[in-house]
Amino acid sequence: DAKTTQPPSMDCAEGRAANLPCNHSTISGNEYVYWYRQIHSQGPQYIIHGLKNNETNEMASLIITEDRKSSTLILPHATLRDTAVYYCIVRVANGSARQLTFGSGTQLTVLP
């Protein structure tokens, strides 16, 4: 699986958009970008995933660059409950039973 690089921490004001970057310059053509988050002392929560097109769901938007070497997770209106560690993971999907490999992630702190 391709390695990912994320900033260790970020702050965001409540109500503003939180933009979390992820670099995955060695991503392969059949690898998806997944985002999970982990609120303190809880299990990780699936947020969103994508292959090459931008994706949006009720939680967030995922913007993937045209060359797929980086992506950005956008929380459009961050709340205090969005404070968590956010993990960007690159992995082959469909038909693979391989596990998710977690890096260090980004600690997002939403400030009142």
Add this chain to the structure above:
Amino acid sequence: GAVVSQHPSRVICKSGTSVKIECRSLDFQATTMFWYRQFPKKSLMLMATSNEGSKATYEQGVEKDKFLINHASLTLSTLTVTSAHPEDSSFYICSARFSGRAGEQYFGPGTRLTVT
């Protein structure tokens, strides 16, 4: 969305005893379940992968005789920490892979094990 439960959420046990942690997928079938361990301020580390009806595959450095995994049905996997020691104290998290989807994994809420 898919729900994964774990039981117990917290357990304290004495050194030398064994502890069983259950992981259940509540509203979907999971042919594959994963067990992770997380130490304070660290990321999740995969311990083992279990497929229903077969033996688990352990990651390097994880003792299979100490961490017994049973995946007897499509909705239940168990992790038994045998002869627990204080250094086994950790946050144990299971994950279930939704069989029919594009590889999303859903995680349980975790079990905090403290060995005294």
